[in-house]
Amino acid sequence: MVAIDRLAAYEARQNNAPHGSGNATPxxxxxxxxxxxxxxxxxxxxxxxxxVELILTRQLAGYVDVATLLFDAALSLxxxxxxxxxxxxRSFESTGPLTAPQRQMTLGLGSAAQDxxxxxxxxxxxxxxxxxxxxxxxxxxxVACTVVPMRGQTGESVGAVAYLxxxxxx
Amino acid sequence: xKVRLWGTRGSVGTSGPSSxxxxxxxxxxxxxxxxxxxxxxxxxxxxxxxxxxxxxETGRVDVMLSHLHMDHVQGLGFFRPLDQPGQEVHLWxxxxxxxxxxxxxxxYLAPPLFPVRLxxxxxxxxxxxxxxxxxxxxxxxxxxxxVCHPGPTVGLRIEADxxxxxxxxxxxxxxxxxxxxxxxxxxxxxDIARDVDLLIHDSQFGCHQYHRHVGWGHCTLDHALGFAxxxxxxxxxxxxxxxxxxxxxxxxxxxxxxARQSPRFEVIPGxxxxxxxxxx
Numbered sequence: 001m002v003a004i005d006r007l008a009a010y011e012a013r014q015n016n017a018p019h020g021s022g023n024a025t026p027x028x029x030x031x032x033x034x035x036x037x038x039x040x041x042x043x044x045x046x047x048x049x050x051x052v053e054l055i056l057t058r059q060l061a062g063y064v065d066v067a068t069l070l071f072d073a074a075l076s077l078x079x080x081x082x083x084x085x086x087x088x089x090r091s092f093e094s095t096g097p098l099t100a101p102q103r104q105m106t107l108g109l110g111s112a113a114q115d116x117x118x119x120x121x122x123x124x125x126x127x128x129x130x131x132x133x134x135x136x137x138x139x140x141x142x143v144a145c146t147v148v149p150m151r152g153q154t155g156e157s158v159g160a161v162a163y164l165x166x167x168x169x170x
Numbered sequence: 171x172k173v174r175l176w177g178t179r180g181s182v183g184t185s186g187p188s189s190x191x192x193x194x195x196x197x198x199x200x201x202x203x204x205x206x207x208x209x210x211x212x213x214x215x216x217x218x219x220x221x222x223x224x225x226x227e228t229g230r231v232d233v234m235l236s237h238l239h240m241d242h243v244q245g246l247g248f249f250r251p252l253d254q255p256g257q258e259v260h261l262w263x264x265x266x267x268x269x270x271x272x273x274x275x276x277x278y279l280a281p282p283l284f285p286v287r288l289x290x291x292x293x294x295x296x297x298x299x300x301x302x303x304x305x306x307x308x309x310x311x312x313x314x315x316x317v318c319h320p321g322p323t324v325g326l327r328i329e330a331d332x333x334x335x336x337x338x339x340x341x342x343x344x345x346x347x348x349x350x351x352x353x354x355x356x357x358x359x360x361d362i363a364r365d366v367d368l369l370i371h372d373s374q375f376g377c378h379q380y381h382r383h384v385g386w387g388h389c390t391l392d393h394a395l396g397f398a399x400x401x402x403x404x405x406x407x408x409x410x411x412x413x414x415x416x417x418x419x420x421x422x423x424x425x426x427x428x429a430r431q432s433p434r435f436e437v438i439p440g441x442x443x444x445x446x447x448x449x450x
Contacts, residue, residue, distance in 0.1 A: 049354065049361040052316040055346035058356065062348075153265045153322050154302050 051158040054078065067143075067164040068168050071117050073157050075100040081084040087143070087164060090136040108134040116158050120147040124157075130167060171278040171330045171448045174200040174367065177216020178440040180374050180388070180410035181241050182339070188416035193442020195219070196241040197339050197410060200372065203330035207308025211326065211337050212236055215244035216442065224251050224309050232307055234300075235263040236339055240276055246275075247284050255292040262381035264314075264322040272297050300324055318345045318358040319387035325362040332450035336363040338405070339410045341372045343397045350393055351400030360401055367448050369403035370440065372410045376423050379412070391427035396433060406435040407446075 017142050054070055061068040067084035071077055077098040085091045086108065098106060104115065108131075120127040127147045131142050144165045150158050177183075177195030184194035196214030208219060209232045215234070222232065225287065231251045235242060239285070251257045263271040275297075278286035286351040288295070304313040314324040317338055325433070338359050347353040354360045363369050374388040390399075391408065399407040411420055423441055 042424060049315075049358075050346075050356055052318055052358050055356055056318060059345045151267075152316065153267050156302070162272050 038088055050078065051152060053152055053158045057161050059148070061161075069162040069164070070159065071121075071162065072159040073121075075115070075117050075121065075160075077103045078159070079159075084164060087141065087166060088135050089139065095136065106134070106136070108132065116145060116147045117162060120149045121160050124149050124151065133164070171204065171328075171333045171335070172200075172202045173218075173335060173370075173446045173448065174202075175216075175407075175440055175442055175444045176220045176266065177212075177214040178409055178442050179214075179241075180372070180412060182413050183241075183244075184413045188418075189413075191413055191417040192439070193439060193444055196244065198238075198245065199337065200428065201310070201328055201330075201335070203309035205309035207310050207330070208232070209234055209307060209310060209312070209328070209364050210338060213244070213246040213249060214241050215245045215248075216227060218248040221245075221248070221250035221252075226254065226257075227442055228257070230258045230260065231385075232260045233438075234312070234326060235261065235381075236326065236337065237264055237319060237321055238278075239321070239340070240243065240278070241295055242339070243275070244280055247279060247286065248258045252291045252295070252439055257293040258296070259293045260298060262298045262300055264316070264324045266322045270297075271299050313362065315359070315362045317362070318342045320385075323387070325359045327362045327376045331448075333368075333448035334366045335368040335370065335448065336366040336401075337370045338363065339370065340387055341397075342385070342389050342393075344389065344393055345385070348356055349398030357397070359397070363397070363401040363403055365402045368405045368407060368446065369398050369401065370407045370409050371397060373408040373424075373440075374410050374412045376412075377427075391423055392431060394435070395427055395431040395433050399433065405437060405438060406433070407411070407438045407440045409440040411440070425427045 036151065056071065057070055061081040065083050067087045068081045069077055069084055070079040080092050116127040116129065130144050133143050134140055143161055145168050147160050147162045149160045154157050176190060177198040179194050179196050183196050185371055196217035197212040198214045198216030198220060200208065200220055201211060202208045210220065213233055213235060213275040251259050275288050278284060300314040304311055311329045313327045317323055319326040319340045319342060323340060325336060325341060328338045341359055343358050344350050346358065347356045354371050371394045372389050373391045373394040375383060375390045377390050377392055380390045394406060394408060408424060
């Protein structure tokens with residue numbers, strides 16, 4: 001990051017305001033280069049921000065009493081809400097995010113071969129089915145699971161959201 | 171890099187002596203690199219006066235729309251370069267899969283809301299949806315990202331001459347993380363604003379107003395201060411002032427928020443007509 005020595009901040013003189021004399025920034029011929037030339041912008045190392053679609057879905061998940069799990073584009077479990085915590089037996093704050101192999105192993109939420117999240121994302125279509133979930137305290141729970149892939153306004157995959165409903169077993 | 175504020179008001183324009191210091195025109199900011207490259211951020215009512223300064227000698231004009239809410243596009247119809255035959259004008263807007271930018275803009279720039287259709291403007295008009303990767307226009311490097319605000323809305327990061335600014339005029343950063351500053355990776359706009367020299371940010375509400383407007387896509391001065399602290403911005407410029415707040419109210423709200431937050435960075439009240447120069 002380049003150090004900035006000073007910032008000259010000043011209000012334009014009264015007669016220099018945009019609605020005043022019109023004596024604004026001089027109009028110079030900019031000599032533009034064609035757009036489309038791209039270069040990366042270096043940023044301070046740190047956690048990458050989640051896509052806004054995931055951020056907003058987490059906001060919604062915080063309000064609904066439906067077990068809701070969020071997955072990023074790498075299929076990691078990046079958040080689940082209180083209703084899901086009640087089902088899984090542990091809060092998200094205590095578990096933190098789980099990679100796809102970790103959640104497959106810990107929760108049995110899909111196998112490596114038949115991961116409903118991976119299927120939904122790769123096929124870009126919702127996946128629904130019944131499955132047996134292993135909670136964090138090793139209890140087996142029958143659930144109905146619906147996974148909805150999420151795509152942003154440019155068509156890119158940003159992850160998926162899964163809704164779980166416990167199923168009464170006879 | 172020079173930054174000039176042509177409109178700082180949010181939602182709807184105001185007029186009259188009680189808002190004369192902060193100004194009544196809606197969002198419009200002019201950014202110019204040292205090599206003369208200029209981009210215009212948003213086309214609120216402030217763009218009318220800016221357009222009047224752009225004569226026939228002006229080269230290419232780029233207008234970047236953060237989103238298409240009326241207070242950010244209302245000035246387009248009165249932007250002189252659009253009415254100049256042959257004038258090269260590039261309009262940029264957020265992408266939306268279901269409707270191209272031209273069709274979305276035509277919902278305003280066509281009868282019955284406006285007498286002239288956008289496609290009938292005599293200028294040499296080019297429309298672009300923002301790419302997801304950084305891109306360059308002359309001496310400016312621009313990066314956009316979707317941010318929390320109803321409808322497709324981007325925040326912009328602009329770098330030039332070793333300096334940087336972020337422009338998030340309409341933004342509700344505490345959707346998702348709850349309180350600020352807490353979780354940068356769950357905070358909308360964080361990557362765009364990280365470590366910038368100047369953060370131009372929504373600061374529409376007083377604390378007493380926000381609870382009634384959660385999800386409306388705006389934030390309080392306290393949120394803006396918290397977001398600026400989280401991102402490591404060196405300066406915060408308050409923007410998108412609520413039309414219900416007159417000059418005295420804005421002074422008071424800012425003083426109270428700064429007293430609560432004790433920011434360790436410079437806080438600049440965004441006033442129409444202000445010219446800032448970011449110097450390396």
